[in-house]
Amino acid sequence: MSDKINQIQASYHPSEDRILLKIKTLNEQVYLAWITRRFMQLLIPVLHGQHPTSRKSLFDDKKSQLQQLDTEKTQLVGDYESEYKVPESPDYPLGEAPILLAKITFKDIYSDKAQLVFEPEKGQGIILPFHADLLGPLIKIFSQALHSADWALDLDPILEVPQETRLQ
Template identity: 80%
Template sequence: MTIIEPDMSDKINQIQASYHPAEDRILLNIKTLNEQVYLAWITRRFMKIFIPVLHGQHPTSGQSLFDEKKAQLAQIEKQQTQLLGDFESEYQKPENPNYPLGESPILLAKITFKDIYSDQAQLILEPEKGQGIILPYHADLLGPLIKIFAQALDSAEWALELDPILEVPQETTRLQ
């Protein structure tokens, strides 16, 4: 497995998701500060499972992956992160890119978790065979991913019936 960790040398710098009509897929492009580039295709089927996972929900049952209070706090963090992100800047291609998974995108097929109930929770995105991507599973990354995928899904016009969970809050809310 190739690991993307938020340490100093491999911190995620930019994430882009763009719909490609000829492929009928979304291309996920992750670039780190040290110019490593990870490319992955996301199909309609995979996205339908992936979006609830980004919201802390089990993809088939819809049940929370966390206890209720932790889930509410995580939702607030995601909302705040979505509001703070820079979603207008153009993706900047690295001058000397390194492609740990290869220059051709992998086709994502599986989602698993590691240490989901700890502060070091990880989201593992894998193809059927070969190396995948391990991302930290926390609001600092999940909020921007939700916003980025919402924009790509608008272009895709896949009608996944996920509108309520894709909505970006207009303002942050607080727990009483």
């Protein structure tokens, strides 16, 4: 992604039985992607800093705890009620049809410039920064879409958004 993210929306589409992810940047680039139930089951633990299959922490315990605290604080901030605003002259770097996400990979996972990459089976995917400023809002946005999807995933404890942030 060549610019900062301006808006993200995830909405469940019953006819597709998929969640449509829309990401818009400040320079009006729009990225569209379908998220399946299987992909979401892998993605949610990743957003919490866990390996998607083993559920082991991707970071050392101290860093993981600090990241979780940052994520919780970030989840409490943001506008989750405004409608997605379609840009006047959108640019679709991946095409106007949504790509079907199939893989999650990381780049520079243990650096300050860690990236999370959502990819289709073939072709270009979506590269996002892997830090609390984005992970918290993604958790909140996906939890709202999952509620509509009613996929009965066994992820309830990690999808909960904290009611308040406690700092010690």
